[in-house]
Amino acid sequence: MKTLVCKGCGHIEFNEAPEKCLVCRSPKTAYEEKSDAIQKPANPAALTEGDKKHIPQIVVVKECGLIPGGCCTDVHARVGEIEHVMQDKHYIRCLDYYVDYKFISRVWLSPNVCHPAAALHLNVKGGTVTVIENCNVHGNWMAEAKL
Ligand SMILES: [Fe+2]
Incomplete structure (x- = not known):
């Protein structure tokens, strides 16, 4: 599966870039493949x-x-197993949700006020939900679940 990143805003799409970035409206040409866009645990x-x-x-x-x-179907996401800090200099900026690798929604979070968590209410019976969080210091991290 290809990971494509928008040069305008850093938004991630899978396999194919949209005509316009669904977050910042940059053109399709702003997307470039970046295999290391999502952080992975070393072990x-x-x-x-x-x-x-x-x-x-x-x-x-x-x-x-x-x-x-x-x-x-409610999909709750929190970052992470140990709750991430939400301070001015280090916080979770947003959670992006995908169903079957198609982007469906971004939830923006503010430091101090928000916990690093969000929920969506989906009118979907099955498939795979993917959540990518963006930490302002440590980049993008991903998880998946079956609906
Ligand atoms: Fe972090």
Whole structure:
């Protein structure tokens, strides 16, 4: 799977660039392939404290309290297993959500006020949800879950 990064804003798309960046409206030509755009733990079997502070944790809830009737799938994400700091100089800037590797939404977070977490209510029954978080110091980190 190709990882494409927008030179205008750093937004990540998978496999194919959109006509215009869905975050900053830069043209398709602003996207370039960057295989190292997403950070990975050096050893997935032995995560460091830094890994645990950055890899998103995803919780999928099939019963939604806000939109009843069984048609809503809640996707909660927090960064990370050890809660990341949200201070002026070091914080999680945003969480990008994807379904089946297509970008669907970005949630912006502010330091001090927000926890490093967000939730979306999806009208989707199955597939793969991907969350990419951007730390202003440590870059992009990704996690996935089945819906
Ligand atoms: Fe960080």
